[in-house]
Amino acid sequence: MNIYVKIAYTFLGLMIVLNWGMLMRVTFRKIGARMAGRHGVPFRQPWIDLIKNIAVRTTLTHGVMFYLGPVFRFSGAVGLFLFMPILFGKEAWMNFSFEGDLVLILYFQLFGMLGMALGAGEGGQPHSAIGISRGLAQHAAVELPMTMGIIALAIQYQTLSISEIVAAQQGGFLHWSFFTNPVASAAIMLSALGAFGYSPFNLVKAPNEIPIGPPTEYHGTYLGVLMTSGNILGVMETILFMNLVFGGATNWFELIIKSFLIYFYAVFVGMVFPRFRIEQSVAWFFKIPLLLGFIAILMYSF
Amino acid sequence: MKELVEKLNTKYALQDIIYQRDNMVFATISKELVIEAITYMRDYEGFAHFVMMSCADWIEDNKFQLTYILNNPQQRCDVALRVMIERENPTMTSAHHLWKQVWTYQREIREAFGIQFPGSPRVEENFVLEGWTDKPHMLRDFDTHEYAEKTYFPRGGRTTNDPATYMREKLYPNQPVTAKKNKNVE
Amino acid sequence: MLNNFFGFKPDRSKYPSVNEDGSLNIDLSSHQYTKLWLGPNHPGVTGNMAMELTLNGDEIVEGKTHVGYLHRGFEKLIERRLFVQGFPTSIRMCVAEPDTNEYLIAACTEELSGYDKQIPDMAKWLRMLSLEMARLQGLLRGVPGQAGTYSLGIGVQWGVYLRDLILDRFEELTGARVYHMYIIPGGVRGLLPEGFKARMEDNLKDIDDFIVRIKKLMFDNAIFKKRSIGQGIVTKEMVDKYGVVGTTARASGVKRDVRKDNPYLFYDQLDFDPPTAEEGDIYARTFVRWQELIQTVDLIRQIMAKMPEKGDIRAQMPNVLNWRIPKGETYVRIESGRGEYGMYYVTDGSDKPRRVNLRGPSYTHGVALLEDLLVNTNIADIHALMVSLQTCPPEIER
C-alpha cells in the first residue's frame, strides 16, 4: 500500500477512534445516570465541552513542562494508536504494527502518565503532585500482573507481535485466549480494572480527596488536549485487551461491540464499589492478579 | 437534686439558686471557686458531660456573666453555674485541662467578648473573624447595624418598620392605641 | 498481622519530636513535611470550612480547623430583634436540619414566659412529626453520604431523591421547602392537610425499600468495610472527655439519647430503643445511623397513628409584637439527627432576648474531636471522617 494512502487511513482511524471514545464515554455517563434514576448529559455533551474548552480565552502557563504535559499524554495516546492493529486482516487498519509491537505498546501505556507527572509537577498544585504520585504507584502495581499475563500469552503463542496473537485466536470464540489460557487472561483482565481508572481504582483523580488530581491546574486548550487523549487512550486500552484476550476484531461492527463490552466491565465494577486507598489498591494488585500472573508464566515455562 | 445543691451550697456558698426545671438548677458562684467546683462535680458527683460554656454581657451592672453548664448523664440532671466578672480587663481562669473541648469555647469567648483566658491553648487565634479591627463583636455597645451601614454598601430602597406600629397603621388605622407602647422601638 | 503489614502505620509517638511546651517540632524547610490547606473550596470538606494540615507523606501529623467562613453573627442579630422576629432568623443557623432550631427557640421562649404548660396536645404531636421528618431528611442525606465519601455516589443519588419527597411533604404541611417556620411560640402553624398520612405512608414505603437496598450497597460491600472499619475510632473514654453526643456517642457504646433520658413532647409515649454499637469506628457510626433511619421511619408511623385527628394547635398567647418575657435564663436540649442540640437563652425583661447561644454537636465534633482524630489519618480519609462526625460548619460559627 502506498505510504500516503496509509497515512490518510491512519488519520481517518484516529478520528474514528476519538469519536467512538467520546460516544462511549458519554454512553457510560448516561448508563450511570440511569442507574441513579437521572437522564444524564445529552449525547452531544463531550463535543460541546471540547469546543468550549478550546474557546476559553484566558490561557496561562507555569513553564515549559506545563505545555509539554498534555503533549506527552497526547503523543502517548497517538503512539498507542499508531502501533496497534485495529482490525485484523485489513491491511488499511493494521496501522504501523510490526514484529515486537507488544513491547512498544506496553511502553506507550506509561508514556502519557510520565508526561502528566512532569506537567503536573510544574503546575505546582500540591493536589496534582499527590495525584500523580498515587498514579505512578498504582500504575507500577497494575503493570506487573498485566505484563506477566502478557508474557504468558507471548510464551503461549511464541510471538511478540499483536497481529500474530490475534491471528492465532481466529476461528471461533473457543480459540480466544480467554478460553485457551484462562489464567493469564484473568491476570490481564483483573489488572485491566486498574488501567481503566474507574472506581475502585480511580485514585488518580479522586474527586473528593484531591480534586481532581494531576489536571487541577489545566484549563482551556490544555484540558481539551487532555480530554482528547483520554478518550483515545480509553478506546486503545479496550482494543489492546480485545486483541490480546478476546480474539481481536475483523470489522468495525465487531470492534464496537467488543470494546463497548470490555469498557462496560470496568464501568460496571466502578458503579458498585467505593474507592480503595492507595496502599490497599497496590496490595490488591499484588495479591490475586500477581499470583495468577505467576501461575500463568509457570504453566508455560515447564 | 436538692441534696446536691445543699452540698454544693455548704461547700461553695452558692447564691441566687433558681430551679428552672425539676432537673435543672441555675446558681451563682464566686469567680475564684468555680473551677474548683466544676472539678469537684466532674470527679465526685458524676457530672461528666460538659454541655457548654457561654457568656452574657450585663452592661448596666458593668458585669460579664459566664455560665458553665454541666450534665450528669446517670442522674439526668443539669447544673449551671454563673460567674459574674468585672467588665474592665476581664480575665478568667482557664478550664481547658478539664475537658478537651473547653478551649474552643474559651477561644470564641475571648474573640467575642474580649475575656482573657491565660494558658488556654490557641486562645489568641481568631475563631470566626479575620482581620477584625473593631471592638469585640458580641459586646452590647457594639452596634452591628451601624457598622454594617458604614462598612458595606447598603442597596437603596430598603425600609425597616417597627412591626407593632406598622401593623397598627396598616390594619387598624382608625382604632385608638390601647396596647402599652413599646419603649425600645427603634 | 498481614493486615497490619499492608496497612502500614507509622509510629507517631517517635516522630515528629515534641518540644518542651508540648507543640510538635515540625521544620517545614527540612523537606519532610508538607503544609496543605484543605478547603474552603474543596469538594471533600463538608460545608465551607478549612483545614490546615501538616503532612508527612500522605499521613497527617498535625491538623488545625479553621471555621468562620459562614459566620453571620446570628446571636448578635437575635439580640436586636423581637422574640418573634428571632424565629425566621434562628432557623437559618443550621441548614441541614432547620426544624430543631425552630423547636428550641420556641421551647426556650415558652419556658421563660411560662406558657409551656398550655401547649395543646395536637400541637405537640405535630411538632414531633415535624422534628422526626427533619431527622429523616437529614439521615437520608447522611447515611448514603458516608458511602459517597468513598466515591460510591449511587446511594447518595437515591437518598437525595427520597429526601426531596420528604421535602414535598414538608411543603404540604408548612408551605416551605427548606426553611419551614412551622413551629412557632405557643404551637404550630397548621393542621395536617387532607390525605397527608396516605401520601406520607407511600413515601415511607419507598424509604423502606431504600433501606434494604442501601444495606446491600454499603454494609455488605467489601471495600466499604475495608475503608471504614477501624478508621476514626472514638473510644468510650473519649465520649465524656470531648463532649461527644448523639449517634457518635451511641456508636461508641454510650447509650445517650435526649429523647429517652429527658423526654420532651410526647416521646415517652412512643416505643423505641436507640440503637448502639461498641466499636466506635466509621463503620459503626454509619451502621448506627442506618438503624436510626429504620427507627425514624417507624417513629413517624407511630406518631401518625397515635396523633389525634383534630384539636387546638395554638395556645392563647399574648400579642407577640408587645411580648415581654421576665428576666430569666434557661437551657433546653433536644435530640437532633446529629445529637444533643441545645440552646442557652437569657432574657432581661425587655422585648428582646439578652443572649442566645446555640450548642450544636458540631461545635465539639468538628473542632476539638476532629483535630485529634485527624492525626495519623491518611488524607484520603478526611472527607469520610468529617461526614461520619456529621460536621456542619454553620452551627459551629453561627
Next chain:
Amino acid sequence: MSELNINSKVQEMLERSEQNAKNSEKTFVRPEDEVREVVAPDGSIIKINPLYDYFSGERPKEEKPKNAIVEKFLNWARSESIWVLGFGTGCGSIEIPPLVTPRYDMFRFGVQMRPTPRQSNAFIISGYLSVKTLKRVIRSYEQMPSPKYVIALGSCTINGGMYYDSYSTINRLDKYIPVDVYIAGCMPRPEALLAGFGKLKELIKEGKAEKANEYARNFDEYKANQKKIIKDWNMPDYNW
C-alpha cells in the same frame, strides 16, 4: 549641568526616608508569606518572596471577541456547556445536591460541577458571604479563566436580605465582583436555579455575558471596594 543633582548625603537621607515609609505601611503578612531563604536540593541558597514568586502580579486584560460569526458559534457552545465551580459559599449549597440528583437533574441542560476554579466558568455564590469567605471568593473568581459568569443566589446577595444588619456579611455582591444573574428568594428553589441557568444561557447566546471584561475594565474600582472591607489584605492584587 544635570538638572537632578542630588548629592550623596541627600540621596542617602532620601533612601532612608523611603525605607521608613515602606516600613511604616501596615502590612498583614502571614509568617508563611514572608520573604525567606530556602536551601534548594542542590545545596544552593535561594531567596523566595511567596507573594511575588508564586503569583503573577499582572493586571487582568480585556479579551474582546475577534470574529463575530465564530464568536456566535462559540457562544452557543459555551452556553450549552456550563461548568460550575463546586464551592458552596453559603447555605444555598444545600440545594446543590438536589440539582445533581434525579429530581432536578441539571446535567440535562449541560450544567456540570467542576472542583477546581481553573476548569470552571460559572460561579454560584450560594447565599450570604461573610468577609472571610469573600476573600476566598475573590481569589477563586480571579483564578477562573475568562469568559466567566457569576450567579448570585438568594436575597442576601442582592441587598443583604435577612442579614442586612450583620457585621460579618456583605450587603451587595455586585460591588465586589460583577454578577450576571440574580436569583431571588430565601432560599431559592431548585427550579429557580434551573430557570437562572436558562437565563444565563440566553445571556451567553446573545453575547451579553461579558462581565469578565467589565471586571478588567473597572478593576481599580472593584479593588478599592474589596480592600475597603478586607482589612488584612495579604494577597497579590490580582492572582491568576
